[in-house]
Amino acid sequence: MRPGFSPLSLAVLLIILAACSTPKSTSLAAPTPSPSASNPTSTPDPWADIRPTGGTITGLKLVKKLNVPAGPKSLRVLPDGKRVMTCNLYGHQVTFIDAQTYEILRKVPVGGEPVECTFTKGGKYAWVSLYGSERVGATSVVVVIDTETYQIVARIPAGRVPKVVAESPDGKWVYAANWLSESITVMDAEKLTKVKDVPVGRVPRGICFAPDGKLAYVCIMGGHSLAVIDVEQGHQKVRDIETGYNPRHVCVSRDGRLLYVALNASGTLIKIDRATETIIGRAKTGTQARSTSLSIDDRYAFVCNYEDNNLGVVDLEQMKQLFTVKTDVHPIGVTTMPDGKYVWVSNYRPSTVYVFEIEYAAAGSTGVPNS
Template identity: 25%
Template sequence: MLDSKKIIILAVSLSVIMSGCALETKQEAAQRLQSKTGAGGNGENANNSQSAAGKLTSVQFYVPSEKENKLSVIDVVSSKVVGSIPLSETPSTVVFSTTMREAFAANQMSSSVSFINTQTLKVEKEVPVGPMPHGMVLSPDNKMLYVATVADQFVYLVDTKEGKEAGTIDLGQGARTNYLVLFGEKLYVSDHENHKVYVVNVKTKQVMMTIPTGKIPRAIKLSDDGKKLYVPSAGDHALEVYNTADGKLLSKISVAEGATDVAVTEDGLTAIVTSMEGSAVSFVDLASGKTIKTLTGLAGARHISFNRQQTKAYVTLSGSDEVIVIDTAKQEVVERIKVGAQPHGIQLKALPGIGGSC
């Protein structure tokens, strides 16, 4: 763990201004972003760009770039990079508070979590955690951040109000934590080295159940009702589906090599699986348990996030320094967005009720 000064967080109360990208056309977005497509410019244009990118009601994707130690802000309407936030070493994933006023980024080689003000696009503090923080999940009340650290057996708890570590959850000797998902009082943690998922009671901090999985489970997800656990198994080139009540395997579906992340549609009928080593994205029919289409040639396809209506899926390509936009109805790539070097995670920033058509 890094030695670092502990900084007390400043509590700032702001009112939410309600407007949205649903009211903004492509032409209006282009006019707003004219000569302001990123934070790399000079003088007034660059400052104005950052200011526009920090608008609370803007619907955006945040994308950490490992090799450039920064986070790119993508405007959803225009598909342009409109802002950039310097981070510490090798940022991997990012999560938002429910108000979208604050984001948290995991910095692997700095063993820290950055607290980001999404209006100023600045890091307000950096909290040390365990070695190589990776996946993160935030409690619904925004008070507790759970951080998986690839290099040890603990999940680290970060008190977001106090801005400091608030304890750990010990998963046992030899455990390795990777990705997390939270449902009620149950925290699901993937262990990529020991090929299992731990189910932890966050109140007691005790492991309730251990689910054996295929080889190298990665970015796990849950169904909306919490009854199914989706596990991309990189070593078995598969998407596995488990019953969360008893941990039993329901189905195992072949996908491209190196399954990495998964997004499931709201109706529970379709899953989209990224495969980093296979440089592919697979569309899976969950009812039949079959892959129905695979998009190939997508260098290092890593993480995935839907837009609000699930009409588009955004995927980071760590091998080509891009985010691709997939039309989910046509099941094809329709746009490519250049971002920082070796993009890792991707997360949507959108207030409830804002940007319904984006």
């Protein structure tokens, strides 16, 4: 009888051979590095396609100049990056601009003098402070605009002359700094109602929240400090952080470690360590440092040098203003686009918006900024 294998034994033999010929994944696979601050290659660089040569900014190139209604006090990009909104103080309206075509999509009358804005619900609602001066009949409110219908859906009472408005990271709260009431107004972002006023100090203006939402920081422009607000403990002021005189605008780094504060009177940008609440760096900017916006990788700050009629670019590691670019008269608002490629600036006179393309160093370049 000729030797051979039964169908069952042949199947078993094939399974054994396949197992022996397949390498074990545990013996050949490279170990996966654990994410850490000292191992930057453990996660992809989110800005690699924007700054493929290391991200050194060498210049800002003006690509568009827009005319907007009178007195563009501030501007801010919506979270999705598709539109930019300007608050036109003297025009008594806000303007929505297409970020790609630069077309003015809508002018929305707000019934007062719009100062600053912020957004909640991913940009569905725009919160706009109305100046409300000491004139007879003037009221100080924050209006809420549905950015899809361009309709005002709420008018929330604030203190005297609300200026900067800021949203908490979890979207629950909106704060407004009341310039003449020495307070902030806390608003419920879900109910679109006022919660309370919190005393903070003389002439509050700039506001930012820590990334975890537990604390908020308010520039006491009439003094020399940041007021620290404990959000979780009833929105109470708990202490002050020394800054130097006349702080106007405050930004926080994405990782929450650092605060950057523009000191208007001295024309200085300071860096504060949040853990120790101490100043660890200073950069001389231009005359009257006002609104400030960080680059998307937190390596640079764009600072409106109000009286010098230019925009400064500050290296935040060196704490040094590298160069400036000319604007129209009195640059007052600035916002960085989410793609990291453009920065927009509003100018009081003659009521214009400048769009600058951010230029980065070419491969092999020394990275020396353009003058």
